[in-house]
Amino acid sequence: MKKLFMMLMAGLFITACTSKPQAQSSEEPTKKALVLYFSVTNTTKQVAEYIQQKTGADIEAIQLKEPYSTVYDEIIKRSGEERAGNVLPELLPLKANLADYDVIFLGYPLWFGTYAQPVKTLLANVDFKGKKVVPFCTSGSSGIKQSLGDLKKAIPGAQIPASVGVRSSLMDKMPAAVDRVLIDLGLMEGKNEVLADYSAQQAPSAEETAIFDAAISTYPMMNGTKAVSVGSRKTSKGTDYKFVGEANGAKMDVYITKENGDVAPYFTAVDR
Ligand SMILES: Cc1cc2nc3c(=O)[nH]c(=O)nc-3n(C[C@H](O)[C@H](O)[C@H](O)COP(=O)(O)O)c2cc1C
Structure with missing residues (x-):
């Protein structure tokens, strides 16, 4: 101890x-x-x-x-x-x-x-x-x-x-x-993957919009939220996205991960 x-x-x-x-x-x-x-x-x-x-x-x-x-x-x-x-x-x-x-x-x-x-x-x-x-x-x-x-x-x-x-x-x-x-924090043995910064925000492609829509579809309170722009980064697991979403005139950052393989995209946080 x-x-x-x-x-x-x-x-x-x-x-x-x-x-x-x-x-x-x-x-x-x-x-x-x-x-x-x-x-x-x-x-x-x-x-x-x-x-x-x-x-x-x-x-x-x-x-x-x-x-x-x-x-x-x-x-x-x-x-x-x-x-x-x-x-x-x-x-x-x-x-x-x-x-x-x-x-x-x-x-x-x-x-x-x-x-x-x-x-x-x-x-x-x-x-x-x-x-x-x-x-x-x-x-x-x-x-x-x-x-x-x-x-x-x-x-x-x-x-x-x-x-x-x-x-x-x-x-x-x-x-x-x-x-x-x-x-x-140095409290546990191990090595973390160094993550890149997200790329600059730009208009989402049709594929990125589909990833956004699929990820938020799991959470009814996100209904009606639209992807406005997106930045991304590759990781060893797949791709992380930082979307700017908009609902009822309010903007928010929506963090989404799409893992490699046949795994549904999921969102990890919404910062309003
Ligand atoms: C009064 C109340 C307000 C909540 N507000 C939010 C919120 O603003 N955003 C959110 O994502 N979840 C919200 N939640 C969901 C809780 O944060 C979530 O269920 C949490 O994991 C519960 O933790 P606990 O099991 O340790 O009590 C709220 C839940 C309650 C009961």
Whole structure:
């Protein structure tokens, strides 16, 4: 455990310096990491537990004095009212003392585009100054981007060296997405494929439009969204696309992967 934490901190320090991981001297104090997450229907919990297994960090769920129902419509109703009234739902005290931790993996479902309201309560009540915060989220379709912007505003004293978002329908791809971040941070052995930048946006070809339409057809809330422009990059798995889509006059970035072979294209995130 101690060794893992030391590796963790060595890795994060190393990321900042963009050099190769090195062993930390035994005189340096042991640093600790915590996976702190909120989850109602246990999707985010699966990511939290995976990170915990891979890093050996401590883990704790953010819990409410009055837990949410697990019935979807009831969560929507209550959370919608809390959001509209800027009500911060009361949390049970954390068991962990955050002062003991330097690295916090902070997990949440995306609600209304950003972190769920109980995380807002947490951020308002806990001092994250000087911490390294690695956000992770699950969602139906939205990407993590908006919540990262909100986090940076809410906890300006924290560093956010990396993050990972996973759609709940793509949980089979979650381990690879998390591993990539842990390897990037120097917290896991392995080598990541270096990904090229997307090519410049241009009008989509008929084939690209068909890929866009096929990928979004799996998600009814994307109905009526049209591909406006696209950039792409080749990877060892196939082709990644960054489309600009438009629906009802609003534009969004839609990230789509078309793997080699006879695999249906799928979208990994929509950033509005
Ligand atoms: C109140 C509420 C709001 C949501 N808002 C969004 C959203 O804005 N974008 C999105 O992609 N998914 C949204 N979702 C879907 C959740 O982010 C998704 O189901 C998530 O994986 C649930 O995580 P959990 O199982 O850990 O609770 C919402 C779900 C609820 C209940």
